Amino acid sequence: MKNILVPFDFSALAMHALGFAADIAAASGGQVVALYVLNVAPVFGANLDSHGYGNNTAAMRADPGREAAARFEKVRQQLKGNIRPGFRVERGLLHQAILRVIHETEADLVVMGTKGSSGLAELLVGSNTEKVIRTAPVPVITVHKALTVSSIRNIIIPTAADSGQQHLMRQIKALQAFFGARLHVLYVKTPDEKESDKALTDILESYAAVHQLSDYSTHVTHAPTEEKGVLKFSKRIPDSMIAMGTHGYTGITHLMLGSVAENVVNHTREAVWTYRLPGARS
Structure with a gap:
């Protein structure tokens, strides 16, 4: 977490x-680099510049960027501590600009504020945060409120205890070490699950042993869906962050399968750390 x-x-x-x-x-x-994106739609017609924008809009586009930079200088001065974030202005669609700048700056973490989405917007469009979660090649932390490093004392790991998650768990163990937090390995038992709670607990303990977890506890909770189980459990654990992998589904696949991680981001008040699993489609 060196280039944020x-x-x-x-x-x-x-x-x-x-x-x-x-x-x-x-x-x-x-x-830290703060990214401000001017969402300027291209103008189709004559007199376009090399980027596909009207030549007479160049000055108009420059002014908002300069105004934002001046405004950010005041924000920079208000920040506590010794970190003085850089500031970058880009134009285009927000999630595309974020992905581009991740690569250009070699960012290894994205931190985003989000209010989530719900209803028809969640089903058909989703938020910019969701789009970044699906496609970002680095971890993304979403926040809904003011937080500090010292306020994160617990990390909740919803899991199906699948094999082949070594890379994800290495990332989560590094996250645990950074925050000095306790891990809560969680299995959400939905109505179609046939295993007993005891059997599921044994599976979670084996999973923890395989990944050599320390300072952890295992939990089985009952809920109609995985998302509701994660949300219910997180309310019981104060000062927590939820850590989840995501398959990065897009298009029609996303509409059909969705993502538990994205649904949790949309409906929780806790910080959520997400990571697109290796081999996930984007």
Whole structure:
């Protein structure tokens, strides 16, 4: 967590994300870049510049960027601690700009403020946060409120105890070491699950042993869906972050299968760390 990217729009949620990212950078010896995206739609017609925008809009596009930079300088001065985030202005669609800047800056973490989405927007479009979670090649932490590194004392790991998750668990163990947190390995037992709670607990203990977990506990909770089980359990664990892998489904596959991780991000008040699993489709 040395090169942290924070999508930034001057909202309260973005300020929460920036503050948390700065605190992480201070603890890791890293740096933070805030990304402000001008969502300017191309103009189709004559007199286009080399980027497909009307030539007469160049000055108009430059002014918002300069105004944002001046405004961010005031934000920078208000931040506590020694971290002084960089500031970058891009144009285009937000999630595409984020992915581009991740590669250009070699960011290893994205921290985003989100209010989630629900209803028809969640089903058909989803939020920019969801799109980043599905496609980002690095971990993404979503926050809904102000946080500090010291406020994260527990990490909840919802799992089906699948094999082949060595890379994900290495990432989560590094996350645990950074925060000095206790792990809570969680299995959500839905109505179609036939195994007993005892059998599921034994599976979780074996899973923990395979991945050589320390300072952990295992839990089985009952719920109609995996998402509801994670949300219910997280309310019982104070000062927590939820850590989940995501398969990164997009298009029609996403509409059919969705993602438990994205649903949790949309409906929890806790911080959520997500990581697109190796081999996931984007």
